[in-house]
Amino acid sequence: xxxxxxxxxxxxxxxxxxxxxxxxxxxxxxxxxxxxxxxxxxxxxxxxxxxxxxxxxxxxxxxxxxxxxxxxxxxxxxxxxxxxxxxxxxxxxxxxxxxxxxxxxxxxxxxxxxxxxxxxxxxxxxxxxxxxxxxxxxxxxx
Amino acid sequence: xxxxxxxxxxxxxxxxxxxxxxxxxxxxxxxxxxxxxxxxxxxxxxxxxxxxxxxxxxxxxxxxxxxxxxxxxxxxxxxxxxxxxxxxxxxxxxxxxxxxxxxxxxxxxxxxxxxxxxxxxxxxxxxxxxxxxxxxxxxxxxxxxxxxxxxxxxxxxxxxxxxxxxxxxxxxxxxxxxxxxxxxxxxxxxxxxxxxxxxxxxxxxxxxxxxxxxxxxxxxxxxxxxxxxxxxxxxxxxxxxxxxxxxxxxxxxxxxxxxxxxxxxxxxxxxxxxxxxxxxxxxxxxxxxxxxxxxxxxxxxxxxxxxxxxxxxxxxxxxxxxxxxxxxxxxxxxxxxxxxxxxxxxxxxxxxxxxxxxxxxxxxxxxxxxxxxxxxxxxxxxxxxxxxxxxxxxxxxxxxxxxxxxxxxxxxxxxxxxxxxxxxxxxxxxxxxxxxxxxxxxxxxxxxxxxxxxxxxxxxxxxxxxxxxxxxxxxxxxxxxxxxxxxxxxxxxxxxxxxxxxxxxxxxxxxxxxxxxxxxxxxxxxxxxxxxxxxxxxxxxxxxxxxxxxxxxxxxxxxxxxxxxxxxxxxxxxxxxxxxxxxxxxxxxxxxxxxxxxxxxxxxxxxxxxxxxxxxxxxxxxxxxxxxxxxxxxxxxxxxxxxxxxxxxxxxxxxxxxxxxxxxxxxxxxxxxxxxxxxxxxxxxxxxxxxxxxxxxxxxxxxxxxxxxxxxxxxxxxxxxxxxxxxxxxxxxxxxxxxxxxxxxxxxxxxxxxxxxxxxxxxxxxxxxxxxxxxxxxxxxxxxxxxxxxxxxxxx
Numbered sequence: 014x015x016x017x018x019x020x021x022x023x024x025x026x027x028x029x030x031x032x033x034x035x036x037x038x039x040x041x042x043x044x045x046x047x048x049x050x051x052x053x054x055x056x057x058x059x060x061x062x063x064x065x066x067x068x069x070x071x072x073x074x075x076x077x078x079x080x081x082x083x084x085x086x087x088x089x090x091x092x093x094x095x096x097x098x099x100x101x102x103x104x105x106x107x108x109x110x111x112x113x114x115x116x117x118x119x120x121x122x123x124x125x126x127x128x129x130x131x132x133x134x135x136x137x138x139x140x141x142x143x144x145x146x147x148x149x150x151x152x153x154x155x
Numbered sequence: 156x157x158x159x160x161x162x163x164x165x166x167x168x169x170x171x172x173x174x175x176x177x178x179x180x181x182x183x184x185x186x187x188x189x190x191x192x193x194x195x196x197x198x199x200x201x202x203x204x205x206x207x208x209x210x211x212x213x214x215x216x217x218x219x220x221x222x223x224x225x226x227x228x229x230x231x232x233x234x235x236x237x238x239x240x241x242x243x244x245x246x247x248x249x250x251x252x253x254x255x256x257x258x259x260x261x262x263x264x265x266x267x268x269x270x271x272x273x274x275x276x277x278x279x280x281x282x283x284x285x286x287x288x289x290x291x292x293x294x295x296x297x298x299x300x301x302x303x304x305x306x307x308x309x310x311x312x313x314x315x316x317x318x319x320x321x322x323x324x325x326x327x328x329x330x331x332x333x334x335x336x337x338x339x340x341x342x343x344x345x346x347x348x349x350x351x352x353x354x355x356x357x358x359x360x361x362x363x364x365x366x367x368x369x370x371x372x373x374x375x376x377x378x379x380x381x382x383x384x385x386x387x388x389x390x391x392x393x394x395x396x397x398x399x400x401x402x403x404x405x406x407x408x409x410x411x412x413x414x415x416x417x418x419x420x421x422x423x424x425x426x427x428x429x430x431x432x433x434x435x436x437x438x439x440x441x442x443x444x445x446x447x448x449x450x451x452x453x454x455x456x457x458x459x460x461x462x463x464x465x466x467x468x469x470x471x472x473x474x475x476x477x478x479x480x481x482x483x484x485x486x487x488x489x490x491x492x493x494x495x496x497x498x499x500x501x502x503x504x505x506x507x508x509x510x511x512x513x514x515x516x517x518x519x520x521x522x523x524x525x526x527x528x529x530x531x532x533x534x535x536x537x538x539x540x541x542x543x544x545x546x547x548x549x550x551x552x553x554x555x556x557x558x559x560x561x562x563x564x565x566x567x568x569x570x571x572x573x574x575x576x577x578x579x580x581x582x583x584x585x586x587x588x589x590x591x592x593x594x595x596x597x598x599x600x601x602x603x604x605x606x607x608x609x610x611x612x613x614x615x616x617x618x619x620x621x622x623x624x625x626x627x628x629x630x631x632x633x634x635x636x637x638x639x640x641x642x643x644x645x646x647x648x649x650x651x652x653x654x655x656x657x658x659x660x661x662x663x664x665x666x667x668x669x670x671x672x673x674x675x676x677x678x679x680x681x682x683x684x685x686x687x688x689x690x691x692x693x694x695x696x697x698x699x700x701x702x703x704x705x706x707x708x709x710x711x712x713x714x715x716x717x718x719x720x721x722x723x724x725x726x727x728x729x730x731x732x733x734x735x736x737x738x739x740x741x742x743x744x745x746x747x748x749x750x751x752x753x754x755x756x757x758x759x760x761x762x763x764x765x766x767x768x769x770x771x772x773x774x775x776x777x778x779x780x781x782x783x784x785x786x787x788x789x790x791x792x793x794x795x796x797x798x799x800x801x802x803x804x805x806x807x808x809x810x811x812x813x814x815x816x817x818x819x820x821x822x823x824x825x826x827x828x829x830x831x832x833x834x835x836x837x838x839x840x841x842x843x844x845x846x847x848x849x850x851x852x853x854x855x856x857x858x859x860x861x862x863x864x865x866x867x868x869x870x871x872x873x874x875x876x877x878x879x880x881x882x883x884x885x886x887x888x889x890x891x892x893x894x895x896x897x898x899x900x901x902x903x904x905x906x907x908x909x910x911x912x913x914x915x916x917x918x919x920x921x922x923x924x925x926x927x928x929x930x931x932x933x934x935x936x937x938x939x940x941x942x943x944x945x946x947x948x949x950x951x
Contacts (some may be wrong), residue, residue, distance in 0.1 A: 024530040032782055041912045042906070042907035042908070042913065043907055043908040044908070044909055045829060045909065045911075045912075045913070046825065046829075047909070047911075047912040048916070049830055049914075049915075050523050050826070050829045050833060053583075053830070053833035053834060053836075057837055063753075064840075065235070078788075080938075083934065083935070087927065087928060087931060090924055090927060091924065094921075094930040105920040105921055105924070107905065107917050107920070110906075111906070117690065119240060121906045121907070123905065123907060123917075125905070125907070125913075128916050128920060128923075129896060131927070132923065133411060135927040135931055136585075136927070136930070137932045138931070138934070139933070140837055140934070142170070142934050143841060143934050143940050143941075144837075144840065144844065145846045146938045146942065147845060148844055150654055154474075
């Protein structure tokens with residue numbers, strides 16, 4: 014009984030959570046949010062899936078190797094910093110530009126989004142790696 | 156610019172590029188060797204020989220600017236010119252002649268090794284390491300910047316380690332390689348320290364600039380330390396007393412390696428450095444006494460030990476130590492004649508010693524043994540080898556008509572000249588004669604003992620090749636060339652003197668002086684000393700069993716090796732005990748160490764602050780905040796009280812976390828509140844999962860005493876943290892000013908309005924990068940631990 018309710022709820026909430034986490038990631042520069050928080054929301058969402066269904070299911074549905082994700086995140090963060098070196102600035106110098114999209118208003122984009130994305134990937138990868146490793150010792154569904 | 160000047164500049168440019176190529180070529184070739192070996196592993200030795208030969212050819216093409224005294228320089232202003240770190244190479248006479256020595260002997264060794272190594276040896280690895288060593292050696296002699304020199308210095312130590320340990324399945328090889336590396340790397344570190352100190356004193360790493368500043372260096376209070384460090388580097392590399400004991404153990408390397416590294420080139424790097432840096436140090440009395448005494452001691456000790464050995468390679472090792480001592484002593488004197496004698500002997504010694512090593516290799520290859528007690532009368536079956544061995548051995552003994560005689564003559568001449576300086580110095584020529592006698596004895600022993608006498612049936616050796624025969628020309632060729640050179644230089648030293656010695660010695664001396672190396676220049680005291688040495692040597696050799704008896708009586712019970720062994724094992728055991736104490740696997744002790752250290756740091760800082768770090772303003776707490784804080788305190792106390800019931804304790808701990816996030820919210824820190832909330836949730840899940848696997852019964856309960864001390868530590872830590880937080884809000888703290896700074900500057904500098912996030916990502920981006928790296932490492936560690944447990948069949 015309980016797991017059926019949970020499964021249904023999770024099926025409804027999961028996309029909302031994912032979009033919410035993306036929203037948090039993108040708004041981090043100007044409003045509360047940012048890479049850490051977005052990563053944790055995504056991790057929580059996927060953990061909910063683990064709890065509601067089996068780890069088999071999640072492994073098939075989200076075929077992401079968390080170790081690779083970890084490495085990708087670190088590479089993104091470090092790469093954003095190194096890109097600054099290419100342009101002749103010091104390591105990890107960010108730049109930003111204001112783009113006006115006419116009808117949409119104007120958007121401020123900062124290169125820090127690359128760094129934040131790296132942080133996001135690391136947080137998701139690290140959390141899920143640990144939880145999935147510990148959790149797979151026994152089946153999630155009762 | 157006239158056409159002639161332009162042409163000159165172009166030639167200079169090409170010469171500089173050629174210099175760079177000479178140093179880089181062996182490294183590139185070493186990297187390519189494993190790949191090339193896929194097609195022609197069996198002939199890869201010829202590739203290495205070709206590379207070496209090409210390098211020596213390129214060096215020869217640079218002879219014009221070297222001979223004229225101008226030298227060839229290459230320089231690149233990178234990586235950090237403000238710190239004096241630049242890549243600069245300079246070939247003056249000294250570096251150039253030494254580089255020629257390295258490459259020419261290298262070519263011969265490669266050809267020899269091609270035939271020496273058996274069919275199933277890892278040839279690609281061997282020649283790759285050998286080429287890498289050659290490149291590193293060229294780097295040492297051709298570099299101008301001290302830091303670049305030290306880097307190449309260490310590279311020679313590493314490649315020597317790899318080559319000594321080539322037959323790494325054998326315990327002896329591993330031990331020898333390890334020992335050599337430890338000692339020479341120690342010297343390399345000392346040299347690095349000396350380079351840094353010189354930079355602090357003189358402001359530059361470039362050697363020629365240091366020459367110009369030698370007055371400042373000599374008069375500086377740090378001079379003795381710098382000198383001591385430089386000498387430490389040179390003496391460890393050249394196996395001088397008391398660091399001589401790694402060379403005999405390095406003889407477990409294949410013979411071509413011993414001939415190349417441990418007689419002709421690598422061990423000479425130390426004396427090369429002495430020659431190179433002599434202009435700076437030679438006016439100092441410290442230099443004079445330390446270097447010459449160490450040289451003298453080593454020379455006598457080495458010769459004494461060499462006479463006793465019956466393993467031919469060990470004999471040659473000690474003889475190398477002894478000859479290097481002689482060279483060191485000559486550099487120590489700091490005179491023109493001394494430098495000439497030393498440099499000339501470096502070359503002569505390289506020629507005859509490498510020749511002797513290669514001959515021993517041939518004997519070993521053909522008969523399967525290197526033991527003097529088992530070998531005898533091989534001259535019958537290996538006549539050509541015998542002749543070549545004879546040439547090299549007579550050169551080593553200092554017999555006239557060979558090159559060894561000429562450099563020993565110069566040696567005696569210098570000592571006699573020195574002897575006029577004072578009573579102490581008058582003894583030295585006689586000590587040198589003693590050393591010369593011993594040198595004669597062991598040199599003749601090699602020749603006479605192996606190739607003459609009644610032929611023995613070599614039944615006792617494992618691979619009986621009862622008679623041996625003259626090897627192929629591939630093995631004999633290099634030896635023949637070296638032996639011919641010994642004779643040629645011995646009879647007609649003119650070309651060597653003019654083309655090699657003149658630029659070399661003038662570069663060491665940093666000035667020009669006249670000299671002639673002649674075979675016979677009339678009756679003089681040095682000639683008398685030489686004749687005395689030869690006669691004495693013959694006498695002692697004929698009575699050598701008496702000598703052996705005397706030596707047996709004077710044996711020590713411990714040697715430098717035993718001291719080294721006990722030091723190393725002491726170090727290893729000490730490190731083991733320290734690791735066992737600190738990393739004992741108990742979470743509680745880790746926690747204690749970290750917490751105590753933090754407490755110490757906080758307490759010390761608190762003691763250092765002047766004034767009272769206490770807040771100057773207090774805000775009133777509203778009713779909501781008060782309730783929140785009461786709940787928080789209750790929950791925290793609850794966790795401690797509930798510690799025996801695990802699940803409730805974990806849940807209340809989670810509650811504490813949630814309450815803190817509410818607190819953040821109330822204090823208007825939405826980012827922190829969100830993060831805290833989410834982290835708490837995710838970690839709770841992890842915690843509950845782990846709880847599932849812990850055994851139901853507790854396996855280890857803390858004693859009452861432990862609980863009490865834990866409680867005290869926790870209270871102390873809490874108090875310390877409280878003080879820190881209160882201190883942050885005091886008037887003296889820079890925190891309020893920080894907030895203002897960020898508030899005013901964030902938008903214009905970064906385009907973001909969220910101050911907290913911008914600090915994380917932009918202002919303190921490097922910290923965040925570090926944090927996520929730590930997070931990644933921690934996650935990987937936890938993952939690995941879980942998987943190991945599963946692989947071991949963990950508890951269910």
